[in-house]
Amino acid sequence: xxxxHSASGHMPGxxxxxxxxxxxxxxxxxxxxxxxxxxGGLFARRSASGPAQLRAVFSTPGSERLITCDAxxxxxxxxxxxxxxxxxxxxxxxxxxxxxxxxHEPLRPLLDHHAPLAAWTVPTVGDDVHQVAVGPIxxxxxxxxxxxxxxxxxxxxxxDVRLFYKRRGLETAATGRSLGEGIAYAQRACAACAVTNTVxxxxxxxxxxxxxxxxxxxxxxxxxxxxxxxYNHLNDISAICAGVGxxxxxxxxxxxxxxxxxxxxxxxWHRFLFxxxxxxxxxxxxxxxxxxxxxxxxxxxxREHEAVxxxxxxxxxxxQRLEGVxxxxxxxxxxxxxxxxxxxxxxxxxxxxxxxxxxxYGGFTxxxxxxxxxxxxxxxxQRALELRQSLELLDELLTxxxxxxxxxxxxxxxxxxxxxxxxxxxxxxCVIEREGDRLGALHLRTGSYANWPVLAHTVVGELMPDFPxxxxxxxxxxxxxxx
Amino acid sequence: MxxxxxxxxxxQILGGVLLAPLIPGLIQQLKARLQGRPGPSPLQxxxxxxxxxxxSGVAPFPRTVIYELAPPxxxxxxxxxxxxxxxxxxxxxxxxxxxxxVLVGLLALARFAITLAAWDTGGGxxxxxxxxxxxxxxxxxxxLLMVLAVVVLPAGSTSLIALSDAAxxxxxxxxxxxxxxxxxxxxxxxxxxxRQPIDNPDTHLELTMVHEGxxxxxxxxELAYLQWAAAARHWIMLVLxxxxxxxxxxxxxxxxxxxxxxxxxxxxxxAVVETTQAKMRxxxxxxxxxAGGLVCLLGLASWFAGGGS
Numbered sequence: 001x002x003x004x005h006s007a008s009g010h011m012p013g014x015x016x017x018x019x020x021x022x023x024x025x026x027x028x029x030x031x032x033x034x035x036x037x038x039x040g041g042l043f044a045r046r047s048a049s050g051p052a053q054l055r056a057v058f059s060t061p062g063s064e065r066l067i068t069c070d071a072x073x074x075x076x077x078x079x080x081x082x083x084x085x086x087x088x089x090x091x092x093x094x095x096x097x098x099x100x101x102x103x104h105e106p107l108r109p110l111l112d113h114h115a116p117l118a119a120w121t122v123p124t125v126g127d128d129v130h131q132v133a134v135g136p137i138x139x140x141x142x143x144x145x146x147x148x149x150x151x152x153x154x155x156x157x158x159x160d161v162r163l164f165y166k167r168r169g170l171e172t173a174a175t176g177r178s179l180g181e182g183i184a185y186a187q188r189a190c191a192a193c194a195v196t197n198t199v200x201x202x203x204x205x206x207x208x209x210x211x212x213x214x215x216x217x218x219x220x221x222x223x224x225x226x227x228x229x230x231y232n233h234l235n236d237i238s239a240i241c242a243g244v245g246x247x248x249x250x251x252x253x254x255x256x257x258x259x260x261x262x263x264x265x266x267x268x269w270h271r272f273l274f275x276x277x278x279x280x281x282x283x284x285x286x287x288x289x290x291x292x293x294x295x296x297x298x299x300x301x302x303r304e305h306e307a308v309x310x311x312x313x314x315x316x317x318x319x320q321r322l323e324g325v326x327x328x329x330x331x332x333x334x335x336x337x338x339x340x341x342x343x344x345x346x347x348x349x350x351x352x353x354x355x356x357x358x359x360x361y362g363g364f365t366x367x368x369x370x371x372x373x374x375x376x377x378x379x380x381x382q383r384a385l386e387l388r389q390s391l392e393l394l395d396e397l398l399t400x401x402x403x404x405x406x407x408x409x410x411x412x413x414x415x416x417x418x419x420x421x422x423x424x425x426x427x428x429x430c431v432i433e434r435e436g437d438r439l440g441a442l443h444l445r446t447g448s449y450a451n452w453p454v455l456a457h458t459v460v461g462e463l464m465p466d467f468p469x470x471x472x473x474x475x476x477x478x479x480x481x482x483x
Numbered sequence: 484m485x486x487x488x489x490x491x492x493x494x495q496i497l498g499g500v501l502l503a504p505l506i507p508g509l510i511q512q513l514k515a516r517l518q519g520r521p522g523p524s525p526l527q528x529x530x531x532x533x534x535x536x537x538x539s540g541v542a543p544f545p546r547t548v549i550y551e552l553a554p555p556x557x558x559x560x561x562x563x564x565x566x567x568x569x570x571x572x573x574x575x576x577x578x579x580x581x582x583x584x585v586l587v588g589l590l591a592l593a594r595f596a597i598t599l600a601a602w603d604t605g606g607g608x609x610x611x612x613x614x615x616x617x618x619x620x621x622x623x624x625x626x627l628l629m630v631l632a633v634v635v636l637p638a639g640s641t642s643l644i645a646l647s648d649a650a651x652x653x654x655x656x657x658x659x660x661x662x663x664x665x666x667x668x669x670x671x672x673x674x675x676x677x678r679q680p681i682d683n684p685d686t687h688l689e690l691t692m693v694h695e696g697x698x699x700x701x702x703x704x705e706l707a708y709l710q711w712a713a714a715a716r717h718w719i720m721l722v723l724x725x726x727x728x729x730x731x732x733x734x735x736x737x738x739x740x741x742x743x744x745x746x747x748x749x750x751x752x753x754a755v756v757e758t759t760q761a762k763m764r765x766x767x768x769x770x771x772x773x774a775g776g777l778v779c780l781l782g783l784a785s786w787f788a789g790g791g792s
Binding site for chain 1: 691761764
């Protein structure tokens, strides 16, 4: 197991604070970026007295840094020119807290839905250019999101995405709650990422309180995270088949997803694994019989998946639809801050499971395919690779019974901490600021939030009828952004 | 009018009008079975039609008479096409004749009316579907005409009755041209019935729709008419496939029996294709249909090289 303390003497997850004046904000962020620290989110928080405060998270595998500043004049310089991944974060901070980012021009509204069309869409002009509006109400049973395509014929020139239709203000609502209560808010952000979000939250709280999970707790949470990944990946492969109307694949993987969710229900009494994670403990325990039972079912799912997957490889009409569509280059994936299977399908080896001392991922290596072409086919194959890996991991983790874990005190308390967990869609970053035993601030930036702008970039130059397929190859949550 | 002609007329009307919805229903049911689902009953399209019939209509605004004319034009052209079809090589001799080229025109007219309605209301999904429908329409009609060009050779006439009689004789199967026409006709059938790999009648993804796109603007009885017309188009293509490409022994009742057996078999074929094939990329469709045209050209070449029979 990795050492509980990082080299700097901090708890893993405890954030190093770099407080700077507003004038030095940009330089501090760019310095961190230049040192090779990866951008993990930017947000503003209201302060009881005085100006709104800005936060930016940067990290290296062993350390977390929070750059903070008081936006006294409500104006700082933008970082989006150097770190394009911060685009949505800056627009959100502007819409929610009125902070201006000079140099980010035009600073288009993102959450502000009262803005006129011309204000939030990118003007796209030319002969035969027209707009196609899709949503926010869709024909399928999905969440609300509005897509505005700028097209010539079937060719997509640009896509403006407007989400946040059902934004609930969970982060603000959680402020002032006790750390224990706060986890419910993180969980409610999104059902399909419930475990990831709550584990990220619990890790942040435990890091701030100087607590460290024991081996039982690490294993329990790792099992839950991988169970979540398994049913999500099964669902996503089914959705990709639906995107090209290949019903046999849709049905086979939908059936497997159903099996996985029924297993969730048997193990944790909830199909989406709700209420299985808490700060400082785990709500799941499995005796050796239950664990063996789960292993058997997972082995059956794996056999079935391997068989169906092999068959899908022979369906030429399906494979032809996936290959070469919406390729995301490794350089673009890095630049726009892509995360998760989408980033790995482009050849980036980012997987936060590699750097998770608070979880049980000893000896884990990120699954990267030989053909990391970054297209829909690569993203589909990536999920199949990771599915096998997760099922193998679960098989190993469940060889022993699972006990309720606990935490040990290992370090000093800090005010601010970051929880970082690899969700089925990419790394999710949860920042908490503690005021006593209460939440001073909560910020949740999920893998979906990071990847939505990447999706919008990727569809440029593709065909309109391929959009549902491309969208499903990312399969991002709306709810995760409607937090 | 002979007894056979009267029976054929009854099948044209009752089959085309009343039994047509059973065809998409049967395909749905077979598809579900192939995918391991129980699926809806084959009667589901009738339930859909009943539901739509009793719903109030909602029409988009602004619209003109073009939008309102589309359903009657589509229904009327389908009805005329229905009585033009020979049943077992017979027909009671309706005053519309049996010219195959007129049938192609009627199918094109229905397509034209519905796509024009999409332009009338200007809905984004409708326009996308309509433009794809027209893009595919060009090769579909061209290939259908080429299929006819091949099958008229042994018949020496463009009358569907003559074509059916020529195809009913076993010696026509000695001609490679006939096989080529069969292959091309299957491609046209997939396109005209709006089935995979060309179109997906089951999709809810508006961005991918072809035939369903322009229908999105309709509701209530207008939609019921259009859905019936889509079913009637299945009937037309499947009956045509049987009449032109299934060997049929005389007498008439035997040919009728062949038709009764063939229709579910064609449904099964469409269900298998739809289950085993994903929908193809939209820009590949014209090429795919073009391959049908090429096969027809080969058929024509073989006919003239062989001197014909």
